[in-house]
Amino acid sequence: MYFDFVGHRKWWYLLSLIILLPGLIALAINRPPLNFGIDFIGGNILEIRFEQPVPVEKLREALGEMDLGHVSIQAAGDQNFLIRTKELDRDKVNQVIGALQRLGQAEVVRVDHVGAVIGYELIVKTVIALAITLAMMILYITIRYAGEYLAGISAIASLLYDVLVVVGFFALFRWEVDSTFLAALLTVVGYAVHDTLIIFGRVKENLHLVKKEGFAEVVNKSINQTLRRSINTVVTVVLVLLSLFFLGGESTRNLVLAMLIGTVFGCYSSIFNASQLWVDLHLLFREQEKEVARPAKAKAR
Amino acid sequence: MSRGRPALKLALFLLLVLLLVGIGLPFLLKHMRLGLDLRGGVHVLLQAQSTPEHTVTPEDMAALERVMRQRVDQLGIAEPLIQREGSDRLIIELAGVSNPEEAISMIGKTALLEFKTADGQVVVTGRDLKDARAQINPQTQQPEIHLKFNPEGTKKFADITKKLSETYPMGSPQRHIGIYLDGQLLTNPHVNGPIPDGNAVITGFTDFKEASKIAALLRGGALPVPVQIAEQRVVGPTLGADSLAKSKQAAMVGLILVALFMLAMYRLPGVVAIFSLGVYALIVLSVLWALKATFTLPGIAGLLLSVGMAVDANILIYERLREELHWGKTLKAAIDSAFQHSIPIIFDCNSNSILAAMILYWLGSGAVRGFALNLGLGVATSFVTAISFTRFLLRLISDVPLFQDLRFYGVKLDPSLKPAKEGV
Numbered sequence: 001m002y003f004d005f006v007g008h009r010k011w012w013y014l015l016s017l018i019i020l021l022p023g024l025i026a027l028a029i030n031r032p033p034l035n036f037g038i039d040f041i042g043g044n045i046l047e048i049r050f051e052q053p054v055p056v057e058k059l060r061e062a063l064g065e066m067d068l069g070h071v072s073i074q075a076a077g078d079q080n081f082l083i084r085t086k087e088l089d090r091d092k093v094n095q096v097i098g099a100l101q102r103l104g105q106a107e108v109v110r111v112d113h114v115g116a117v118i119g120y121e122l123i124v125k126t127v128i129a130l131a132i133t134l135a136m137m138i139l140y141i142t143i144r145y146a147g148e149y150l151a152g153i154s155a156i157a158s159l160l161y162d163v164l165v166v167v168g169f170f171a172l173f174r175w176e177v178d179s180t181f182l183a184a185l186l187t188v189v190g191y192a193v194h195d196t197l198i199i200f201g202r203v204k205e206n207l208h209l210v211k212k213e214g215f216a217e218v219v220n221k222s223i224n225q226t227l228r229r230s231i232n233t234v235v236t237v238v239l240v241l242l243s244l245f246f247l248g249g250e251s252t253r254n255l256v257l258a259m260l261i262g263t264v265f266g267c268y269s270s271i272f273n274a275s276q277l278w279v280d281l282h283l284l285f286r287e288q289e290k291e292v293a294r295p296a297k298a299k300a301r
Numbered sequence: 302m303s304r305g306r307p308a309l310k311l312a313l314f315l316l317l318v319l320l321l322v323g324i325g326l327p328f329l330l331k332h333m334r335l336g337l338d339l340r341g342g343v344h345v346l347l348q349a350q351s352t353p354e355h356t357v358t359p360e361d362m363a364a365l366e367r368v369m370r371q372r373v374d375q376l377g378i379a380e381p382l383i384q385r386e387g388s389d390r391l392i393i394e395l396a397g398v399s400n401p402e403e404a405i406s407m408i409g410k411t412a413l414l415e416f417k418t419a420d421g422q423v424v425v426t427g428r429d430l431k432d433a434r435a436q437i438n439p440q441t442q443q444p445e446i447h448l449k450f451n452p453e454g455t456k457k458f459a460d461i462t463k464k465l466s467e468t469y470p471m472g473s474p475q476r477h478i479g480i481y482l483d484g485q486l487l488t489n490p491h492v493n494g495p496i497p498d499g500n501a502v503i504t505g506f507t508d509f510k511e512a513s514k515i516a517a518l519l520r521g522g523a524l525p526v527p528v529q530i531a532e533q534r535v536v537g538p539t540l541g542a543d544s545l546a547k548s549k550q551a552a553m554v555g556l557i558l559v560a561l562f563m564l565a566m567y568r569l570p571g572v573v574a575i576f577s578l579g580v581y582a583l584i585v586l587s588v589l590w591a592l593k594a595t596f597t598l599p600g601i602a603g604l605l606l607s608v609g610m611a612v613d614a615n616i617l618i619y620e621r622l623r624e625e626l627h628w629g630k631t632l633k634a635a636i637d638s639a640f641q642h643s644i645p646i647i648f649d650c651n652s653n654s655i656l657a658a659m660i661l662y663w664l665g666s667g668a669v670r671g672f673a674l675n676l677g678l679g680v681a682t683s684f685v686t687a688i689s690f691t692r693f694l695l696r697l698i699s700d701v702p703l704f705q706d707l708r709f710y711g712v713k714l715d716p717s718l719k720p721a722k723e724g725v
Binding site for chain 1: 338346348401402405406409529530531532533534535536537539540543544547548550551552554555556558559562563566598599601602603605606608609610612613616617620624642645646649650652653654655656657658660661664665666668669672673676
């Protein structure tokens with residue numbers, strides 16, 4: 001099995017764009033761009049479990065009289081309710097709990113309150129963390145690849161693409177973004193680079209062994225040789241993530257979802273973006289330096 | 302006999318590993334500290350506030366931490382977690398609290414006790430206290446708090462009571478001392494005469510419970526700076542137990558799926574990978590246990606994810622092994638070569654993952670930190686087990702004549718394939 005990945009790279013770029021575009025459009029159109037949870041914008045979440053089924057209208061009615069601003073009530077079954085409000089003080093929360101308990105025997109499962117200051121810091125931190133991580137990775141790859149900064153740039157561009165895809169999916173489907181989103185993005189970045197490094201490492205090895213083949217050809221061969229690795233390593237992680245997604249706790253579901261998307265598209269991006277970009281950058285900057293004019297187009301064997 | 306030796310060595314080694322993992326893992330899992338989200342409890346983030354006159358100092362934070370520790374102890378909560386975050390925040394986590402509302406109201410109280418004269422002059426404060434005890438007055442049946450001042454406070458209190466007694470006649474409103482808690486007047490007793498012994502009594506509480514709560518707050522001391530509750534999360538015990546059960550289930554299924562996948566893909570080396578995972582889990586959990594780390598939902602996710610990543614090292618090595626075998630190397634040479642060529646790549650991959658985890662740990666907070674710690678630790682451990690344990694076991698297996706058949710390594714025994722024409 002030998003597939004010409006590099007030869008079709010214009011199509012891969014197009015495909016990557018098609019994958020990315022809906023998310024980007026959603027980010028541009030939606031206000032706010034992402035569905036920020038209370039971790040970001042501040043507010044209260046109250047989870048309550050009634051002993052008997054209570055119709056959701058009853059809750060809405062009871063809370064409607066309290067002047068809480070916009071209240072979102074999410075029912076999980078007919079006994080469990082998740083109530084989101086703006087930031088409330090303690091007295092108000094107690095009033096809300098009191099009002100709900102008048103509807104029937106109920107247990108307060110969870111009360112979360114987050115101030116808006118914390119949320120703003122989270123956004124700043126996320127951006128800083130991503131920027132530092134990516135910058136250090138470019139540095140790392142450049143050093144490890146004997147000053148081959150084109151490899152570093154290609155890898156990071158592919159990672160940025162991956163991050164954008166994850167953010168885009170969350171924008172498109174309005175999935176809630178909470179404080180663990182930072183964790184998801186950084187993990188995705190840290191993991192997605194594996195696949196890129198596996199391919200790039202093989203390219204480096206092959207370049208040493210074979211001098212007569214063109215760069216594009218070497219990259220294509222390397223992708224083919226490492227394809228099983230790229231897929232299998234991702235499969236194990238995806239298996240774990242899937243079981244966490246379907247069987248794991250409610251509160252980590254969005255974290256897992258973000259990592260799932262990031263892992264799958266990280267693998268995709270390593271093959272179809274990072275490697276292809278390295279070929280193009282190489283042809284653009286390195287081949288000119290050589291006297292031998294080689295036809296720039298990669299050929300399959 | 303000489304043929305049997307490697308097999309015996311292998312069997313003994315595997316037995317040892319099985320025993321260690323079989324005993325160690327259940328023990329460690331049982332003794333892991335569970336976070337709030339898994340057993341219910343209260344998480345409060347306190348923000349110390351700077352005023353125009355005073356910016357929050359590290360000393361203030363140390364004092365605040367001390368006061369909080371005492372208050373939490375008064376609530377009788379086992380293993381409270383109190384830690385400073387940044388320069389002006391304090392995280393307080395109380396697991397298994399039966400009455401979260403009471404705990405939070407205790408935490409949020411300033412507990413500033415002031416004795417003021419009629420003209421508003423503060424004469425004695427909570428700082429001058431040595432002790433405060435609540436009791437029921439046997440005569441009136443009313444709850445009251447008995448205060449005992451420290452030497453400095455005793456002197457201040459003696460001076461002011463003496464001064465008031467000498468300056469104003471009996472019954473004069475000027476002869477009263479108002480006792481305020483957090484700016485609220487509790488009682489306004491009349492000073493009958495000088496009090497030189499440093500004892501005072503406060504009355505005016507609704508019930509004994511309230512009196513004893515306030516006494517506890519007074520013993521703990523007032524907050525050195527104003528604080529605000531910036532974040533507060535209460536997890537009921539039902540939700541915690543539910544999350545724990547779900548996590549266990551997800552972990553089991555995830556691990557079994559990964560094990561099956563490795564077996565199907567890599568046969569005998571797949572078995573080695575499963576053993577490596579067992580050892581890996583033992584090491585990671587031991588370190589977490591030694592660090593007194595807490596298991597949280599994101600933490601478990603991070604740990605499981607690191608398992609999925611840990612097998613990656615095995616996959617990279619085995620894929621290389623397949624290639625090396627295809628190129629016609631002998632089993633032993635192929636194993637050595639596979640490790641030699643895979644380790645730099647695995648090192649690069651893991652370095653980048655650990656880098657990301659470190660930055661996450663540095664910038665993240667709370668549960669995100671637990672996730673980062675577990676992930677980083679897991680990745681580092683997986684590297685060590687891959688280059689030591691996996692290599693050792695694979696070599697041990699390749700010494701056993703029975704296991705030298707290349708079919709065990711997922712390679713077809715087709716002589717025409719050897720040497721493969723792949724020129725790399």
